[in-house]
Amino acid sequence: MSADTQTILQTKRKFLGLSGYGWLRVSWFYVFIAPWFLGFLAFTVIPMAVGVLMSFTNFTGTNFDTYKFIGLANYSEAFGEFFTDGLAWYALSRTFLFAIITIPINIVLSLLIAILLTRNIRGKGFFRTLFYIPSIIPVVASVWIWKALMDNNYGVVNAVLNEIVPNTYIRWLTEYPFHVLVMWSVWAGVGGAVIIFMAGIQGVPAELEDAARIDGANNFQMFRNITAPLLTPVIFYQFIVGIIGSLQILTQPLLLAPRAVQAGIATLPPRENYMFMIHIYQESFVRQRYGYGSSLLWILFFFILILTIVMTYTSKYWVYYEVNPEDK
Amino acid sequence: MNKKPLNPGRVFERFSLYAVIIALTVLFILPIIWMLISSVKAETDFMRWPILWFAPVPKWSNYVQVLTNPKYGFIKGMLNSTMLALIFSIPNVISSAIAGYAFARMKAPGRNGFFIILMAMMMIPASVTVIPQFVLYSRLGLINNYLLWFLWGLAGSPFQILLFRQFFASFPKELEDAASIDGAGPLRTFFQIFLPNAQPVMAVTFLFAFSWVWGDWFHQAFYLSGEKATLAMKLATAFTDPKGNPIITLTLAGLVIYALPLITVYFLMQKQLVQGIVTTGLKG
Numbered sequence: 001m002s003a004d005t006q007t008i009l010q011t012k013r014k015f016l017g018l019s020g021y022g023w024l025r026v027s028w029f030y031v032f033i034a035p036w037f038l039g040f041l042a043f044t045v046i047p048m049a050v051g052v053l054m055s056f057t058n059f060t061g062t063n064f065d066t067y068k069f070i071g072l073a074n075y076s077e078a079f080g081e082f083f084t085d086g087l088a089w090y091a092l093s094r095t096f097l098f099a100i101i102t103i104p105i106n107i108v109l110s111l112l113i114a115i116l117l118t119r120n121i122r123g124k125g126f127f128r129t130l131f132y133i134p135s136i137i138p139v140v141a142s143v144w145i146w147k148a149l150m151d152n153n154y155g156v157v158n159a160v161l162n163e164i165v166p167n168t169y170i171r172w173l174t175e176y177p178f179h180v181l182v183m184w185s186v187w188a189g190v191g192g193a194v195i196i197f198m199a200g201i202q203g204v205p206a207e208l209e210d211a212a213r214i215d216g217a218n219n220f221q222m223f224r225n226i227t228a229p230l231l232t233p234v235i236f237y238q239f240i241v242g243i244i245g246s247l248q249i250l251t252q253p254l255l256l257a258p259r260a261v262q263a264g265i266a267t268l269p270p271r272e273n274y275m276f277m278i279h280i281y282q283e284s285f286v287r288q289r290y291g292y293g294s295s296l297l298w299i300l301f302f303f304i305l306i307l308t309i310v311m312t313y314t315s316k317y318w319v320y321y322e323v324n325p326e327d328k
Numbered sequence: 329m330n331k332k333p334l335n336p337g338r339v340f341e342r343f344s345l346y347a348v349i350i351a352l353t354v355l356f357i358l359p360i361i362w363m364l365i366s367s368v369k370a371e372t373d374f375m376r377w378p379i380l381w382f383a384p385v386p387k388w389s390n391y392v393q394v395l396t397n398p399k400y401g402f403i404k405g406m407l408n409s410t411m412l413a414l415i416f417s418i419p420n421v422i423s424s425a426i427a428g429y430a431f432a433r434m435k436a437p438g439r440n441g442f443f444i445i446l447m448a449m450m451m452i453p454a455s456v457t458v459i460p461q462f463v464l465y466s467r468l469g470l471i472n473n474y475l476l477w478f479l480w481g482l483a484g485s486p487f488q489i490l491l492f493r494q495f496f497a498s499f500p501k502e503l504e505d506a507a508s509i510d511g512a513g514p515l516r517t518f519f520q521i522f523l524p525n526a527q528p529v530m531a532v533t534f535l536f537a538f539s540w541v542w543g544d545w546f547h548q549a550f551y552l553s554g555e556k557a558t559l560a561m562k563l564a565t566a567f568t569d570p571k572g573n574p575i576i577t578l579t580l581a582g583l584v585i586y587a588l589p590l591i592t593v594y595f596l597m598q599k600q601l602v603q604g605i606v607t608t609g610l611k612g
Contacts, residue, residue: 025514026435026436026437027436028430028434028436028513028514028515029430029434029435029436029439030436032426032427032429032430032434032514032518033426033427033430033431033442035419035423035426035427035482035483035484036423036424036427036446036483036484036489037442037445038483039423039479039480039482039483039484040445040449040483042479042483043457043461043479043480043483044449044452044457046460046464047457047460047461047464048452048456048457048460050460050463050464051456051457051459051460054459054460054463061463113349113352116345116348116349116352117349119345121345121346121349125598127349127353128602129594129595129598130353130356130357131352131353131356132594133356133357133360133591133594134356134359134360136539136543136587136590136591136594137360137543137587137590137591138542138543138544138545138560138586138587138590139543139544139545140543140545140560140563140564140583140586141363141563141583141586141587142359143564144363144563144566144576144579144580144583145359145360145362145363145583146359148362148363148366148576148580149359149362153375153377154374154375154376154377154379156362156379159377159378159379162378187356187359190356191356192605195602195605195606196605196606199602199606240451244451244453247453248453248454248455250455250546251545251546254546255545255564265546265549265550277455280455280458284459285462290459290463293459294459294460297455297456297458297459298456300453300455300456301453301456304453308451
């Protein structure tokens, strides 16, 4: 990092004197990043700006000539819902519940699997692959797998439960859709984290381990004092990615809705799985309240931002950043 | 690692370690096995209660029916999915490669600033722009149009750019020197020297891009319809019999065909893909 900054400083100095750099040569950099940067402007910056403006209007998606700026009305309506226990608040609380349950389970389980697989065992690559398969499978395929597993009439889970407790007949998809959603998310999400954690554990310098062994550390002490601190940046990263991903959850509850998905994105999942993004799609595209929907999007953005900032702030108390002199 | 003698306690430890790993693996893989064995059942056997674990005779004709029944339009959906994935992936890989190269090998004022923008971009929740994007695309006539995927691809993606940057940064400096002595400009240096040597990363990024589109349902269901429908869209609703009743086993057979290419390629390219996941995950 520091070397990087240094070269950049050098570049700057050189550039100001224009020594060794022609404009022509330098300008190729901008040509090369142009496709990405123009795309970033077109697909992120401009839509974000339009979105901010839209959230202050009563835009319906069709009233291009007659829409009006209505100030903070959309936002006060949304926050009104939060304080009066409205649907927006309900959806937001379901989403947070989902995040609070799924993220820790995902991290703990994937860390555990990674620890087991990095013990001196045969075929760790093979096992790692097996854990990753649920993550490769397209979402449309995995939803059908889960519907087939959890169906109340012919599902495997009920069949197995029946062997243990006869006459079990649980309507998973209609009565416990939230549980199914959580299980599915964990099942599909663990594999990627396992790969990253395994790389982290295998990256622990051998000298450190040897030194600890000579000092007589047992497995638990080794993990507690060497592996775990070195893994904290990875855990931190998993938390951030988990927050950003799970607060925006949308596709999975839509596809899991029992009434198939003939209605596409207008599908209404069972109430337990009525997530915030689903509420936004209902308000925007079904009820044609684009302005109000935009304000909800910005509220969600705001929550994600705050959580990310809080996490980053707390990270200095628990995330261990190794200073590697060889690191560029 | 030095070998320790096997005493009974250690044997037990090894045994329980394997037992736990295998139990967990089975838990994760069983749902997929269930999809495979159910895809060759007759629908009546699949629905049977108490449960029938294995079909008495595998009904391979499920696969034939999925592929050939014109009502399901499976092949058409497959072609559409392939087309859409290629329309996205090819420009995505090239744009990402060229931007990654610029960030790794070229010096220019503002490079650091642009790189910070690139990193920050990964933190922006994608959904914040969905409504304005939809409105803009409808105004521009990009709804139900594969061109949208081409434009998305052209913009590259931060993760892919990072992968290329990482890779190109490891090339020796002499490569550029040799090129500039030969009088090659930046474009020739990139396309004739760096890109041909970047095949492993190109393969990985292409696969990431391709499988993103192939496995994506949401954007396709949102922006496409009718003749343009992809495999993901067709498989989201169950295949039905002439009376309109869903046939789950047939649908599962279709899903096996749909998911198999991704799983196969993953097995073939395991090493490179793991490297890619680790690079973007750890250093991203």
